[in-house]
Amino acid sequence: MTDIQKYFAPTSLDQALDCLRDGDVTILAGGTDLMPQSQAGKLRFKRTLMNIRRVPELIGVARQGGDICIGALTTVTELMDNALVQRHLPVLVDACDHFASDQIRNSATLGGNICNASPAGDTLIPLLVLDARVELASKNKGRLNWRSLPLAEFFTGPGKTRRAPNELLVGVRIPLPEPGGVAYFHKFGTRPALDISTISIGIAGTLRRGALFNVRVAFGAVAPTVVRAPRTEQALEGQRLDPHSIAQVAEVARDEVTPIDDLRASAWYRKELIHNMTKRMLDHVAHA
């Protein structure tokens, strides 16, 4: 059942932020998570249902100086088809290619995938290793407030983020990868389509003389949120990628994650997957 007392479809950011001021608002974008969660009774609607799909400030992908800015309403299909994303952030295209099905990619938005805060969210792993920042806007006493924080600090638990109830996720800002930058994504599921990751892995850095520098590693579905893996990053930093160092890094990765048993896999199996797939990905980087 629903307690919705008001439906509102703002046509500007200003209207949307005004509506959000009392905080008792459920935000609707693509609907692909909100609809099944509400129908299954996992989510209770707040007093106002606000459909942000017609807010122009949340639409579009643009280069701003040294960053790529992606609007929260960008659908997964639009991300895959965008020339800037294809050219500068191919790892994000790769993750989108593993995202659900064509029908869901046509509806689901990047902002929704972030705010749904699933520990297995497909776009979150590449965004983490690309050092994405989330941009949040709110309005207080007629003043527009902007806040930006690293995506790695945004998630606090399954379905939970640091977004305040009066804030709207406007988009993400991703620094252009440095020259020589590489980034890889691997999703392990039991079938290619419509699968929730058993585990997922992102690895990025700058490849110089057979070693990775400025290393970023992220894992999905092994903790209450997607996570960066600082110990694995440290083990990998500046190491020449040979069979010995790769084996060591894979062991650090296995020991760093703390997954749970659930219907998709046991904790033990997830740790083995993290070990074996990290090794496989690094073998691939070493031979690239």
Place this chain on the structure above:
Amino acid sequence: MSLMHDIAFTLNGVKRGATVRVDMSALDMLREVVGLTGTKYGCGEGECGACTIQVDGLSINSCLMFAVDCHGREVVTIEGLADDPASGRAAALRDAFVEHGAVQCGFCTPGMMMQASHLLDKHPHADEAGIKRGIEGNICRCTGYKKIVDAIVDVSKQERGA
């Protein structure tokens, strides 16, 4: 008492209005408010594709879309695909599905044809692998995939004059 909302949109080429519950899916609106039952309820959570429709030219799961979000948009259902003689697409798909025996119980067929049509619009040169990839969000529980893929490959070839 659920909150109701008036929307105006284009359905299968015709402008119309509807009064819908704000938490209602586009699928429920089509079947229960508008009375077009060609679009099927399969799983209700976007896994099976039986409810596939096209909105502003893109295929989507109508079970995941809020009906209120149809406001101002162009919605096409299997009934609209069937009514468009200009493209000849529906007739070609229907004939190919019949010829290849791609319909068994038929429950997935409207969704399959809507997705196939979108796939052929977006990737006119899709090969068999591309077609399999394109319909990965559509489940046929009779497991008649080979015949369905063959039928879509056939239409793709016809449209390219191959």
